[in-house]
Amino acid sequence: MRVAIFTDSYWPYTSGVVRSVSTTVDELVALGHDVFVFAPWYRGVDRKNEQRIFRFLAVPSPTNPGYNIGIPFSPRLGLTLRRLGVDIVHTHSPFLLGRLGAKCAHYLGLPVVFTYHTLYEAYVHYFPFIQSVTRSFTKRICVGFCNRVDLVIVPTEIVAKHIRSMGVRTPIKRLPSGIKLEEFAGGNRRWLREQFGIGEEEDVLLYVGRVGREKNLLFLLGAYQRIASVQPRSRLVLVGGGPELSTMQKITGEWGLKDRVIFTGPVAPADVKHCYAGADIFVFPSLTETQGLVVAEAKVAGLPAVAVRAFGIAEMITDGVDGFLVDLDQEAFAERVLCLLSDPALRSRMADNARQNALNFSAERMARELVGCYEMLIEKKRRGRLA
Numbered sequence: 567m568r569v570a571i572f573t574d575s576y577w578p579y580t581s582g583v584v585r586s587v588s589t590t591v592d593e594l595v596a597l598g599h600d601v602f603v604f605a606p607w608y609r610g611v612d613r614k615n616e617q618r619i620f621r622f623l624a625v626p627s628p629t630n631p632g633y634n635i636g637i638p639f640s641p642r643l644g645l646t647l648r649r650l651g652v653d654i655v656h657t658h659s660p661f662l663l664g665r666l667g668a669k670c671a672h673y674l675g676l677p678v679v680f681t682y683h684t685l686y687e688a689y690v691h692y693f694p695f696i697q698s699v700t701r702s703f704t705k706r707i708c709v710g711f712c713n714r715v716d717l718v719i720v721p722t723e724i725v726a727k728h729i730r731s732m733g734v735r736t737p738i739k740r741l742p743s744g745i746k747l748e749e750f751a752g753g754n755r756r757w758l759r760e761q762f763g764i765g766e767e768e769d770v771l772l773y774v775g776r777v778g779r780e781k782n783l784l785f786l787l788g789a790y791q792r793i794a795s796v797q798p799r800s801r802l803v804l805v806g807g808g809p810e811l812s813t814m815q816k817i818t819g820e821w822g823l824k825d826r827v828i829f830t831g832p833v834a835p836a837d838v839k840h841c842y843a844g845a846d847i848f849v850f851p852s853l854t855e856t857q858g859l860v861v862a863e864a865k866v867a868g869l870p871a872v873a874v875r876a877f878g879i880a881e882m883i884t885d886g887v888d889g890f891l892v893d894l895d896q897e898a899f900a901e902r903v904l905c906l907l908s909d910p911a912l913r914s915r916m917a918d919n920a921r922q923n924a925l926n927f928s929a930e931r932m933a934r935e936l937v938g939c940y941e942m943l944i945e946k947k948r949r950g951r952l953a
Contacts, residue, residue: 753843
């Protein structure tokens with residue numbers, strides 16, 4: 567099978583969407599399929615050395631440092647897809663390159679799959695071309711796009727219900743993004759502590775993700791103030807970069823947490839597993855996740871998680887089994903973290919459960935299921951049963 571993937575986010579930019587797309591590509595190739603990626607260009611990328619990746623001209627985003635906006639124009643795109651013998655198009659964005667890929671697929675009579683990675687209306691501050699419009703208009707754009715593809719993939723059932731309530735009529739398939747389990751197991755516990763001067767006797771609360779407005783990190787800092795007042799030997803470590811990094815560092819100082827909170831900035835992908843290995847509890851306050859891949863990654867490393875019960879995260883943690891889900895309440899969040907810190911036996915049981923439950927997110931398993939979706943759509947198109 568020959569698959570064309572269109573995405574507005576790809577390496578060297580880093581995000582959950584990029585990791586999901588990249589993992590999907592690797593697993594499809596491992597299963598023997600030909601995959602072609604169409605993505606924005608970034609400075610420093612040598613297109614001659616990239617295998618089966620087609621880069622579009624792009625400009626830096628003025629509101630999201632490090633992110634490039636692909637220009638959705640290529641007069642030879644149709645000819646390229648024909649020459650490659652593409653069987654199906656899989657888009658990972660309802661905007662720009664994703665929209666271009668779907669339009670070209672329709673022109674060529676190819677089936678189109680769209681993965682609904684993001685609650686886009688919660689991220690409009692990163693998209694300068696839609697900042698002036700309302701969230702409701704953003705939703706209409708997404709719904710219109712979903713209703714023009716052949717299958718919408720969502721990572722969690724709660725997101726499926728959400729987009730159905732918005733007006734999506736296209737068939738929806740729940741298929742979580744998979745992770746390469748081996749990439750997050752066997753990390754070096756000492757690495758994080760040696761890199762950032764954390765004592766072995768200190769308990770580490772870990773967040774991994776973008777430092778952005780939509781991640782609700784002020785809530786986490788507020789909860790940690792309460793935690794630190796009870797457990798002064800604890801440290802909060804936030805792994806990742808983002809547009810709000812300097813702002814969050816300033817607030818941390820103003821709140822008297824400068825010596826207790828560590829911002830690592832961006833960490834090399836190969837070292838992320840060491841961050842998980844060096845921590846004791848995973849903490850995640852985001853309200854906008856369709857899935858939350860980092861929760862699955864933390865599970866592989868045996869970290870029980872405390873997270874806000876919101877959208878996709880509510881399906882990633884089994885409350886009381888491999889972590890705790892709490893309402894949007896700093897006191898409740900802090901209490902659950904303190905409960906784990908004060909009960910090593912409970913933490914150990916949840917760690918074992920987390921490792922076991924992580925197996926449900928095997929990238930190979932998810933890729934095989936995705937191939938089944940592709941084959942079904944291609945066969946329906948061949949029989950003329952898709953519009």
